[in-house]
Amino acid sequence: MARRMMSRLGQWSSYVFAVDFDTNSDPIYFALASKQSERPQVFRNVLADEKCYSLHVQSDDKIERAKFYGGLKKKLSKELPPECTILEMSIFQPNVKDSVIKGYFLKDASKSSATERVLGELLRNDPVYVCSYLCGGEDRQWSQHLWSNTEDGWVEVLEKYCVVPAEKPVHHPSTLSIINYDVFYSFEDAYKVLQQCVDIIPESKAVLELVDQRLESKEKTDFPVIVIEGLDATGKTTLTESLTEALGATLLKSPPQCLSPWRARFDTEPPLIRRAFYALGNYLTAGQIGQEARQAPVIVDRYWHSTAAYAIATAVGGKLGNLPQAGSEVYGWPGDLLRPSLVLMLSLSSQERMRRLQVRGQDKTMEEEELEANHLFRQKVEEAYQRIEGPACITVDASPSPDQVLQQVLLLIREKCHL
Ligand SMILES: Nc1ncnc2c1ncn2[C@@H]1O[C@H](COP(=O)(O)OP(=O)(O)O)[C@@H](O)[C@H]1O
Numbered sequence: 001m002a003r004r005m006m007s008r009l010g011q012w013s014s015y016v017f018a019v020d021f022d023t024n025s026d027p028i029y030f031a032l033a034s035k036q037s038e039r040p041q042v043f044r045n046v047l048a049d050e051k052c053y054s055l056h057v058q059s060d061d062k063i064e065r066a067k068f069y070g071g072l073k074k075k076l077s078k079e080l081p082p083e084c085t086i087l088e089m090s091i092f093q094p095n096v097k098d099s100v101i102k103g104y105f106l107k108d109a110s111k112s113s114a115t116e117r118v119l120g121e122l123l124r125n126d127p128v129y130v131c132s133y134l135c136g137g138e139d140r141q142w143s144q145h146l147w148s149n150t151e152d153g154w155v156e157v158l159e160k161y162c163v164v165p166a167e168k169p170v171h172h173p174s175t176l177s178i179i180n181y182d183v184f185y186s187f188e189d190a191y192k193v194l195q196q197c198v199d200i201i202p203e204s205k206a207v208l209e210l211v212d213q214r215l216e217s218k219e220k221t222d223f224p225v226i227v228i229e230g231l232d233a234t235g236k237t238t239l240t241e242s243l244t245e246a247l248g249a250t251l252l253k254s255p256p257q258c259l260s261p262w263r264a265r266f267d268t269e270p271p272l273i274r275r276a277f278y279a280l281g282n283y284l285t286a287g288q289i290g291q292e293a294r295q296a297p298v299i300v301d302r303y304w305h306s307t308a309a310y311a312i313a314t315a316v317g318g319k320l321g322n323l324p325q326a327g328s329e330v331y332g333w334p335g336d337l338l339r340p341s342l343v344l345m346l347s348l349s350s351q352e353r354m355r356r357l358q359v360r361g362q363d364k365t366m367e368e369e370e371l372e373a374n375h376l377f378r379q380k381v382e383e384a385y386q387r388i389e390g391p392a393c394i395t396v397d398a399s400p401s402p403d404q405v406l407q408q409v410l411l412l413i414r415e416k417c418h419l
């Protein structure tokens, strides 16, 4: 174990650490060095007298890493003293795809040694690296101390490094591991994830069996395929139903009905597994679209745009500006997924959306803070929706009455699909 850590440490000189102290600002970036830097203090303004720690997952297995990272937050929240704040942290090579190792940074204002005990326990039993951070010396500079297990079960410091400021990278670290972690760009990539889960999530087997029986879809459909997208409560169900009737169309949705028994189960899984499930749902729906579009136009309630936009918005931490730039490959359409003829995104002001949610009896009890975080999340989803290409979505104002929205959309369909 110690040898493994040493070899890892050797690589750390090219890594940058990012800690999200505040979702509305940039993370604080730092690196490790053998000598202190002349530059200003790394944690100035964000740390007072707290004890600080970091921990991140060490495993070469992608599924194990995802499962463990997801469970770790729950475990930490349960076992650490309440004065301990858990912040998201990543270690990465600037602008190098797939180089991110996720972890947590702990700001501990408690007076007890409970945190050390919990971390020592984790180090002994789980695949984690643990470090503590100390501020000392005349110039009050920070250093990082990597913990190691001794033979007799005690914890000791294996290596000590100076913490020095690092440049802000061009790409936010959370954008470096979107491909094949949050968004899958081929059937095979998503399928492989669920295959690797069969032993730990038995429901994966049933999903794979359904997927194995899916219908193949052709590139071109005989009748137009129109996808309706938008955040929850923007009126998708209302519109897709009236549209289906008005056009004598067939109504489908993604994920399809046949996956409903497993949706809640996969919603509890970490992003890697959850997103692979939704990705496969699109291929099942694509098979149904191919079949139905031989006889009539098809209306689809959510499809690839939802899968990609929600996944990207969840994966990208912090500000709207952290999203990958428009034109980035993450907004591309999977080469093997049936493309619809038209994608429309229903858009509403957040006040009207809240009003509709309340009419439906939801979101009444949300705390202010959660509302704020949700506001940022929804902005990111809508922005990601608008950046997805091949086909891109057309934004429709969903604030008029249901009939006015329907008429507006029928006009668009006639214009774009010649129906
Ligand atoms: N154009 C509209 N104007 C006012 N209320 C609407 C409109 N469209 C839908 N609603 C109402 O808003 C709520 C959410 O609509 P729904 O179609 O269920 O949205 P979604 O399927 O996008 O979650 C429902 O109570 C619905 O009756």
Ligand SMILES: Nc1ccn([C@H]2C[C@H](O)[C@@H](COP(=O)(O)OP(=O)(O)O)O2)c(=O)n1
Residues within 6 Å of the ligand: 231, 232, 233, 254, 255, 278, 279, 281, 282, 302, 303, 304, 306, 307, 308, 310, 311
């Ligand atoms: N085709 C789809 C549909 C939904 N999803 C995911 C994206 C979000 O995490 C949720 C949104 O689902 P939600 O329950 O809000 O959907 P409805 O508005 O009830 O249709 O599902 C997806 O990834 N791909």
